[in-house]
Amino acid sequence: MGTQESYLRLLNEKISDIAFEKEPRELYEPMTYALTMGGKRIRPTLTLMACEMFKGNVQQALPAALAIEIFHNFTLVHDDIMDVAPIRRGKETVYKKWNTNIGILSGDAMLAKAFEIISESDEKIMKPLVQMLSKVAIEVCEGQQLDMNFEHSEKVTIPEYLAMIRLKTAVLVASSLMAGAIVAGASKQDTRELYLFGENLGMAFQMKDDILDVFGDEKKFGKKKGGDIISKKKTYLYLKAHELAKDKTLNSLIYYFANSTFDNDTKVKAISEIYAKVGVKKHAEKLMDNYYAKALAHLKKIKLPESNKKNLLKLAEQLLVREF
């Protein structure tokens, strides 16, 4: 059974094999850059683990795994343009290092490349794989659009926020797992349960991310606290705090959140204190735990010996480990 490390090595090897030494280099250099910025390759690892769980041939899952990783990195390249984000994983983002046009075009080429690579899969599974990738690609676009809409919307509800992160984050986790099940020839029922495991795991993972942004250990987390607050993201924490806060506290929350005249540290400190005061963290943790419990219930329903599920379970737990 492959370990997470062995999968990561395999994936990185295959990614460096992809012929990106092509002309025009203005197109291919940013693609290589975006793909080798040091991501954790969680999604393609999920594909390989899911394939192995159903006793499929991991080699045959590689095109789908790579396609998903390239697709994921394409979304980051374009999102960074839309979000005007200069830094990702401690490095300059593609559009910032080159320019917006190159960011757009090399992203486009990555999306096309994802489909080219998935088309190297076995003929027999081509149709469900292309359907999986195109469907999730459209859903992620929908999620990104909702996320942008929420920036300008005064009244975002918690269910709306959850629907957005489902599209923007959770369905890709779900689809990554589904791809492995498709390659391994799992039953429709098992594939469905695995998808739902992934969807709920993805939701839990996003909740963790929201919590870490405010309550995380900066050293462990590797990025500065309060990024969501500074960029005025209406996360679950904000929306729940808005619901829980009353009177003066509510006014303070709205005032500090919307105001841009404070320096970032003051703002993050003020909002974090309000979050702590109204006890929003325990709500977020509870929601995260609920999603994870749902995920596990779906995993349980898959008709496989529990020993087959071990690797995947271990990775899921690792993803959700409490660093706060």
Place this chain on the structure above:
Amino acid sequence: MGTQESYLRLLNEKISDIAFEKEPRELYEPMTYALTMGGKRIRPTLTLMACEMFKGNVQQALPAALAIEIFHNFTLVHDDIMDVAPIRRGKETVYKKWNTNIGILSGDAMLAKAFEIISESDEKIMKPLVQMLSKVAIEVCEGQQLDMNFEHSEKVTIPEYLAMIRLKTAVLVASSLMAGAIVAGASKQDTRELYLFGENLGMAFQMKDDILDVFGDEKKFGKKKGGDIISKKKTYLYLKAHELAKDKTLNSLIYYFANSTFDNDTKVKAISEIYAKVGVKKHAEKLMDNYYAKALAHLKKIKLPESNKKNLLKLAEQLLVREF
């Protein structure tokens, strides 16, 4: 046998059937807008005609035809952002009507949608179709990158320009035809000849476009003359004129082409006069005729009765008719 008009009707019907009435409307409205701006649907018509030429089932070619049309319109949406083009087909471009982020994202969703629609094709032809679409998508990105590079390059050669328009324009015409051949189950050899027919036809078509931009009848052509001159595109006309012009004429060409202080009309008039003086039009026409002759030679090699090829030949001739 379907006429061009009947194919256009069929395609427009199918395009309006695609479920674009979805949420978030900020994503789907621009997609609908871009797809219904009134293009001539030449590429998907070529797919259907190629399929029919090989006695394939035209209904089965519809997913590929629609995918190609959606893909083509995606390239226009993103190109207009990169080229800062406010108007297309007499209407505001997507990024101009909405904003750049919406242009990027709805374009992305169109590219994904193209693959979703092509995945509705028969399982047996899924692999070559997805390979065709992903390959051409990457090539078109390469072409667009070269086009952008040439804007800032002082010394573009004619072979470099021709290589660029092959990638940016001709390979999509070729692939549109190839898709129809794949659906109809044509032989590898015939499919290859049809592809090369399309590639050369696409080159001829682009030559015509370059000529029309300067020497076309504004009323017939439907857009103002000299767009390429105003946007400083180093087209075949410019590059050939640069080669042919000597001394004072060459200096004038360089001077007027690079200079932005003149009003557009003065500039277009001056450059057009130089083009006429050095006789660049007949060179461009000769090149166009050469490409078309090559195209016809490839069409001839396809092992089918000449009567099968009539429709396609008629459309090709229509595309290249001299309106200048």
